[in-house]
Amino acid sequence: MRWLILLFVSFQLATSYGQNTDSTACSQIKTGEFYVINKGDTCFISRTADRQTEKCNGSDSEYELIVIWLSEKKYILRDVHYNPSTNPRVMRKDVVMTIMNKTLDWHVVNVKIKGQKNRLMTVYCNK
Numbered sequence: 139m140r141w142l143i144l145l146f147v148s149f150q151l152a153t154s155y156g157q158n159t160d161s162t163a164c165s166q167i168k169t170g171e172f173y174v175i176n177k178g179d180t181c182f183i184s185r186t187a188d189r190q191t192e193k194c195n196g197s198d199s200e201y202e203l204i205v206i207w208l209s210e211k212k213y214i215l216r217d218v219h220y221n222p223s224t225n226p227r228v229m230r231k232d233v234v235m236t237i238m239n240k241t242l243d244w245h246v247v248n249v250k251i252k253g254q255k256n257r258l259m260t261v262y263c264n265k
Contacts, residue, residue: 164242164263168207171264183261190215211237 164170172183181194185205193200206214215233234250238258249257 164240164244167237167240167245172261173264174259174261182264189218 169185169187172185174181174183176194179194179196181192184191187207188205190203190205191200192203202218204214204216204218204220206216208214213235215235217231231252236248236250237245238248239246242263244260244262247259247261249259
């Protein structure tokens with residue numbers, strides 16, 4: 139549950155300003171190393187085909203999420219501890235990410251969480 143709060147705060151505070159990276163670093167968005175810049179904090183993202191790990195400089199916690207790709211530009215982030223037999227309501231907390239724009243250095247995603255206003259977030263590619 140704490141990861142949802144951190145994720146929500148991170149998305150709300152995300153800005154579209156950041157540093158440029160090597161132009162070859164963002165050729166693949168389904169896997170790799172990324173980061174988002176928030177007011178006063180940077181959160182690092184490591185993504186494999188089916189898992190995503192997030193760690194922010196301002197926090198000692200690290201969050202692991204399941205990545206479910208729906209299409210080339212749309213994916214779901216789900217709590218790694220999700221178990222539909224013990225807590226079917228947790229699925230309602232899924233975060234739907236839709237890639238709106240992609241460049242060699244960053245991509246913009248629309249972040250959709252049920253019951254919350256959609257947000258845009260810029261995700262930068264790490265070298």
